Amino acid sequence: MPVPGFTGKTGIVNAISDAVTQMLDATARAARAAAVQLARAGRPTKDRALIAAAAALRARQEAILAANAADLADAPGLTAAFRDRLTLTPARIEAMAEGLEQVAALPDPVGHVLAEWTRPNGLQIRRVAQPLGVIGMIFESRPNVTADAAALCLKAGSAVILRGGSESARSAAAIRGCVAQGLREAGLPEEAVQMAPTQDRAFVGAMLRAAGLIDLIIPRGGKGLVTRVMEEARVPVLAHAEGLNHTYIHAAADPAMARAVLANAKMRRTGVCGATETLLIDSAVAPSLLPALVADLRALGCDFRADDRARAILPELPAGTEADFTTEWLDAVLNIAVVDGVQQALAHIRRFGSEHTDAIVTADEAAAAQFLNGIDSAVGLWNASTQFCDGGEFGFGAEIGIATGRLHARGPVGLEQLCTYRYQVHGTGQVRP
Amino acid sequence: MPVPGFTGKTGIVNAISDAVTQMLDATARAARAAAVQLARAGRPTKDRALIAAAAALRARQEAILAANAADLADAPGLTAAFRDRLTLTPARIEAMAEGLEQVAALPDPVGHVLAEWTRPNGLQIRRVAQPLGVIGMIFESRPNVTADAAALCLKAGSAVILRGGSESARSAAAIRGCVAQGLREAGLPEEAVQMAPTQDRAFVGAMLRAAGLIDLIIPRGGKGLVTRVMEEARVPVLAHAEGLNHTYIHAAADPAMARAVLANAKMRRTGVCGATETLLIDSAVAPSLLPALVADLRALGCDFRADDRARAILPELPAGTEADFTTEWLDAVLNIAVVDGVQQALAHIRRFGSEHTDAIVTADEAAAAQFLNGIDSAVGLWNASTQFCDGGEFGFGAEIGIATGRLHARGPVGLEQLCTYRYQVHGTGQVRP
Numbered sequence: 001m002p003v004p005g006f007t008g009k010t011g012i013v014n015a016i017s018d019a020v021t022q023m024l025d026a027t028a029r030a031a032r033a034a035a036v037q038l039a040r041a042g043r044p045t046k047d048r049a050l051i052a053a054a055a056a057l058r059a060r061q062e063a064i065l066a067a068n069a070a071d072l073a074d075a076p077g078l079t080a081a082f083r084d085r086l087t088l089t090p091a092r093i094e095a096m097a098e099g100l101e102q103v104a105a106l107p108d109p110v111g112h113v114l115a116e117w118t119r120p121n122g123l124q125i126r127r128v129a130q131p132l133g134v135i136g137m138i139f140e141s142r143p144n145v146t147a148d149a150a151a152l153c154l155k156a157g158s159a160v161i162l163r164g165g166s167e168s169a170r171s172a173a174a175i176r177g178c179v180a181q182g183l184r185e186a187g188l189p190e191e192a193v194q195m196a197p198t199q200d201r202a203f204v205g206a207m208l209r210a211a212g213l214i215d216l217i218i219p220r221g222g223k224g225l226v227t228r229v230m231e232e233a234r235v236p237v238l239a240h241a242e243g244l245n246h247t248y249i250h251a252a253a254d255p256a257m258a259r260a261v262l263a264n265a266k267m268r269r270t271g272v273c274g275a276t277e278t279l280l281i282d283s284a285v286a287p288s289l290l291p292a293l294v295a296d297l298r299a300l301g302c303d304f305r306a307d308d309r310a311r312a313i314l315p316e317l318p319a320g321t322e323a324d325f326t327t328e329w330l331d332a333v334l335n336i337a338v339v340d341g342v343q344q345a346l347a348h349i350r351r352f353g354s355e356h357t358d359a360i361v362t363a364d365e366a367a368a369a370q371f372l373n374g375i376d377s378a379v380g381l382w383n384a385s386t387q388f389c390d391g392g393e394f395g396f397g398a399e400i401g402i403a404t405g406r407l408h409a410r411g412p413v414g415l416e417q418l419c420t421y422r423y424q425v426h427g428t429g430q431v432r433p
Numbered sequence: 434m435p436v437p438g439f440t441g442k443t444g445i446v447n448a449i450s451d452a453v454t455q456m457l458d459a460t461a462r463a464a465r466a467a468a469v470q471l472a473r474a475g476r477p478t479k480d481r482a483l484i485a486a487a488a489a490l491r492a493r494q495e496a497i498l499a500a501n502a503a504d505l506a507d508a509p510g511l512t513a514a515f516r517d518r519l520t521l522t523p524a525r526i527e528a529m530a531e532g533l534e535q536v537a538a539l540p541d542p543v544g545h546v547l548a549e550w551t552r553p554n555g556l557q558i559r560r561v562a563q564p565l566g567v568i569g570m571i572f573e574s575r576p577n578v579t580a581d582a583a584a585l586c587l588k589a590g591s592a593v594i595l596r597g598g599s600e601s602a603r604s605a606a607a608i609r610g611c612v613a614q615g616l617r618e619a620g621l622p623e624e625a626v627q628m629a630p631t632q633d634r635a636f637v638g639a640m641l642r643a644a645g646l647i648d649l650i651i652p653r654g655g656k657g658l659v660t661r662v663m664e665e666a667r668v669p670v671l672a673h674a675e676g677l678n679h680t681y682i683h684a685a686a687d688p689a690m691a692r693a694v695l696a697n698a699k700m701r702r703t704g705v706c707g708a709t710e711t712l713l714i715d716s717a718v719a720p721s722l723l724p725a726l727v728a729d730l731r732a733l734g735c736d737f738r739a740d741d742r743a744r745a746i747l748p749e750l751p752a753g754t755e756a757d758f759t760t761e762w763l764d765a766v767l768n769i770a771v772v773d774g775v776q777q778a779l780a781h782i783r784r785f786g787s788e789h790t791d792a793i794v795t796a797d798e799a800a801a802a803q804f805l806n807g808i809d810s811a812v813g814l815w816n817a818s819t820q821f822c823d824g825g826e827f828g829f830g831a832e833i834g835i836a837t838g839r840l841h842a843r844g845p846v847g848l849e850q851l852c853t854y855r856y857q858v859h860g861t862g863q864v865r866p
Binding site: 036039040117119123125130132133211215216230231234236254257260261263264265268350368372373374376377378379380381382383384385387388390393394395405406407408410411420421422423424425426427428429430431432 | 469472473550552556558563565566644648649663664667669687690693694696697698701783801805806807809810811812813814815816817818820821823826827828838839840841843844853854855856857858859860861862863864865
């Protein structure tokens with residue numbers, strides 16, 4: 001992802017990049033102006049835009065499918081999985097429309113009073129949720145992200161610049177057209193939701209360096225994309241990095257609960273960031289419980305990478321390396337390590353984990369507290385599946401991703417996390433001594 | 434602030450930088466290990482460290498003054514203001530010690546339950562405040578920042594790497610020695626509060642690029658320092674940039690309140706970031722009120738830069754340029770512009786302001802609401818001085834700075850804002866459908 005505008009040495013490269021930089025500048029300035037209007041729009045106006053956008057998606061179904069067919073026709077060499085993510089169907093368009101309506105039904109986060117207190121001198125201080133401003137969303141070729149991200153940013157009162165993968169460019173433009181229609185019908189500026197005006201990769205670089213024009217970058221995609229964004233960005237990033245998650249079966253775990261929770265945590269969906277990648281099991285119960293856990297998962301099609309202590313119990317398990325224990329499989333593969341109690345489990349997680357989501361299964365409340373206070377993960381669970389790390393499951397209604405950094409927001413990012421705050425102070429003429 | 438380790442081309446520069454990078458690596462890894470212990474330390478342990486550090490400051494007063502004298506002797510060419518900031522006295526050391534004790538008296542932010550709810554499936558979700566991890570503090574030659582920053586980070590459960598200006602290196606090391614003594618007496622690792630092991634500027638560059646080792650950089654100093662940090666950092670930054678603040682005297686302002694608030698907002702202390710730099714006054718009251726406002730301030734030693742409409746009322750006022758209206762004077766100079774109502778005031782602030790702190794003086798509640806909802810500033814005040822933008826005045830007990838970005842925290846940054854959060858989820862064996 002070179003950024004010729006900032007690093008190029010030839011006149012030609014600089015000329016291209018100047019044009020791209022000017023495009024970014026024009027796009028972002030239009031977004032900022034729209035954001036000022038959107039920030040002051042009330043809930044009814046924003047909801048009207050979302051509902052009208054949903055109607056437009058349904059009304060323009062044929063045109064969207066045609067744009068999608070053109071995208072697919074232009075990309076013959078894709079893998080089956082990539083084609084599947086890229087492909088739209090009437091059912092998927094209906095799901096997008098329903099998604100927009102669901103966001104309309106959520107409460108407005110803007111203006112929510114987060115805290116309120118009065119000082120001894122009579123000053124009344126309120127901390128109030130406020131839109132972030134302009135959000136840059138960089139994602140891969142999933143057309144539905146266009147509708148999801150537009151809806152969440154719009155409801156949170158922020159303008160958004162969407163830069164999706166080039167393979168889905170026509171589909172995304174058709175979907176964005178429906179959102180623009182919704183904005184117009186509500187009397188809001190359609191520049192509040194914009195597509196990148198070029199697929200030139202230099203535009204991504206320009207977005208990442210647009211401090212002062214773009215307030216936040218959200219990357220959504222594979223590790224390569226997220227890593228590049230984090231390395232290049234001059235704008236704050238809400239990154240969604242890897243989920244190397246552990247489920248720890250404590251000595252005092254209920255065996256049936258342990259089996260049900262682990263099978264769900266690993267195999268419900270293996271490709272989501274909340275999936276468990278490593279099983280830690282206490283040595284006191286491993287001999288009796290591990291065979292059943294492994295049999296359950298094997299029946300579901302799971303493969304294994306086991307440490308020596310696990311292989312002493314089940315010698316047929318393939319041997320796991322250090323590299324395996326740091327691998328986010330996102331697949332039907334489970335690392336297994338046997339540990340001696342909570343402290344060893346915590347040490348393993350601190351060494352190999354990614355501070356995303358980790359769970360303990362135990363009937364011992366003290367052990368659970370020790371575990372939950374001992375991990376640094378964004379989400380810690382006691383007696384529940386790691387796959388609950390999800391904005392919908394948290395009750396946020398919708399999410400734009402899972403944040404894995406430590407600043408601003410951690411875990412599922414919904415409307416509340418897409419806002420910032422400000423203070424409103426009411427006085428009666430107070431001056432400071 | 435060149436970073437030879439990353440940009441240098443000669444072998445010698447790379448060798449120096451490798452050594453500096455290794456120093457950073459060792460410092461930051463020791464800080465991370467200490468942070469794990471500090472994060473789990475209870476309030477009594479942390480408070481014991483703070484109180485013991487205060488005692489050490491008092492006990493070692495002579496040694497600290499000697500170190501400070503050596504710093505001053507080595508820096509003969511400094512301005513009087515710089516020497517004053519650098520100079521320690523018994524009273525200033527006592528103030529630092531009391532500051533540590535005040536932080537000890539504040540509630541522990543760590544573990545505070547920020548939100549709590551139960552899902553329909555019975556999952557109990559809690560959002561709990563948690564330490565950030567390792568904080569890098571980059572500041573200029575104010576020795577007291579060493580004690581202030583160490584105390585706040587320690588109480589917030591985070592380790593800190595302090596990199597102060599080279600002119601105050603001996604003073605800062607002596608103060609840090611007292612904090613280390615406090616940590617030891619409380620049984621905490623002294624690596625929780627470290628000084629940069631070198632004054633090589635490459636170390637600052639290494640700190641700024643230490644993503645994964647340092648969780649947050651806080652720069653505290655002039656515009657040049659903050660701008661450099663924001664441009665170079667790969668680690669999230671909580672920046673304290675400029676405060677180009679406005680006090681807007683609305684047509685319905687009480688004249689006596691307007692005079693008292695403006696005089697305080699501009700002249701209480703002119704060098705603080707909450708000081709007012711520009712007066713906006715409604716055209717309806719400018720002819721009657723502006724002469725008194727100007728006379729008040731002139732009597733306090735203030736100079737002026739006025740627009741044409743203000744000079745039509747008071748022709749002796751010096752003419753202000755566009756550049757003046759974008760200048761954060763931090764001095765006894767006030768820009769003056771006459772406006773026609775709230776909308777024009779908002780347009781002026783949007784064009785020239787820095788989204789830091791802005792105030793309206795009015796008896797008209799609707800006008801106040803329009804103003805407070807119309808600005809994007811971190812702090813908006815109604816009928817109060819802009820100089821109230823301060824952690825102590827907000828009731829935070831102490832502050833590490835004023836954040837001017839939009840992510841994570843805005844306005845005064847106290848203990849609460851120095852924390853992040855995580856989720857703790859209690860289940861009874863739930864699996865995700």
